Amino acid sequence: MRIFDPHVHMTSRTTDDYRRMYDAGVRAVVEPAFWLGQPRTNVGSFLDYFDALLGWEPYRAAQHGIRHHCALALNPKEANDPRCAPVLAELPRYLLKDSVVAVGEVGYDSMTPEEERAFEAQLALAQDNDLPVLVHTPHRDKAEGTRRTLEVVRAAGLPAGRVLVDHLNELTVGMVADSGCWMGFSIYPDTKMDPGRMVTLLKEYGTDRMLVNSAADWGRSDPLKTREVADAMLAAGFGEDDVDQVLWRNPAAFYGQSGRLHLDPGLGSGSEAGSEAGSEAGSEAGSEAVQDYAGNTIRRG
């Protein structure tokens, strides 16, 4: 089984997590830029963070056989801090980088005018740079926030197929399904979605445009939740091809729109959506990647 976690904050996770993720079948991740537990207070703090998402983190992931790409943005919460908002002026040069496959996470947190300005400005940056967009939906007042999110996306003129609206649940999935945007679900131990409810939604809405992520970060979360959903899908009668579509081909197709997504050829890619590279051959290719000199040193000089 091959798994692509389309939303996970590996910066906040340990090296052991990478190993456990690899053992569970995770071969690719996208790490979107977001807030840390501690609020940032200046632009330089963002730049070091972006540099880590472009440098150290993909290097660390490769040592464990996992391909790492990122999405970059000013997140909604920190868009409210006038000390942080000027990072918007730095984003254009970052969005040119090879491993940036989307703009994100953008969207609403408290639905302020400042958040909306940053959201709209970054939707324009996505269009300028021919990148898809990962949109966070707020945890408070979620249904209203999701409605307004879809209005902003429509008004920006972005094709719905270039937008992934994330952190959906039973109350918000319907409007996003109707919008034509991709639908993202974060599976958490206590909050957001759980594997059983996710399977119920997959039965009701089908497997097209549906993405499942762990959104694991510095809070109570679990980077193996993607695998739990895959197992729950199989137990509920979904086929292996359905699992591969939701856990691999859908994220590969969505982020593949950037033209910058590079996945291990042994594992297939979004453009070969129908073909089965074979999960066994895939895991061997991944193990070899771990042995590869270029990515193998986990020692520190």
Added chain:
Amino acid sequence: MNEPAREWPASAVRQVEADPHAIHRLFPQAERRGGPGTRRALLRALRGDLAVIRSLYEAGDSGERLAILTALHELDLDGTAVALVEDALRTNDARLVAAALGPYGSAWLSDHAYRQGVLKCVFMSIPLTAVAGLERRFDAELARMLADYAAELRAAGRPVPADVLERI
């Protein structure tokens, strides 16, 4: 992506020759749009402009920094860019560390920094064959440092790498 890839490198080089600062926009996307070797061609078009090379390095991702480090010896910089190599030696990325000890680092790093760099390669499992100019710069102090490290490994019951053994 509208421009055919074969025209992209030549057009990009012309833009940088006309205005060195154009490289800030072109360099990050050069390999995916222009193909392998395009970054090197753009760097040569700078004609040794250290200020631009330095800012390009500082704003670069790992791939861009790697391209700069491996091209430094061809860029007519003499020893003026040694701070970039020293920066790369402070990272934990084996690709950058190995590139820092290429022809440019071998020519311009101080004895102390060069020895520390070689020892760091051993720690990071970078084969010493990747280090440029090792025969020329090898000295008694580096031999002592490697021998001390070998003693540390033996005390811990760990194997001493062959490329260390043959140099002590």
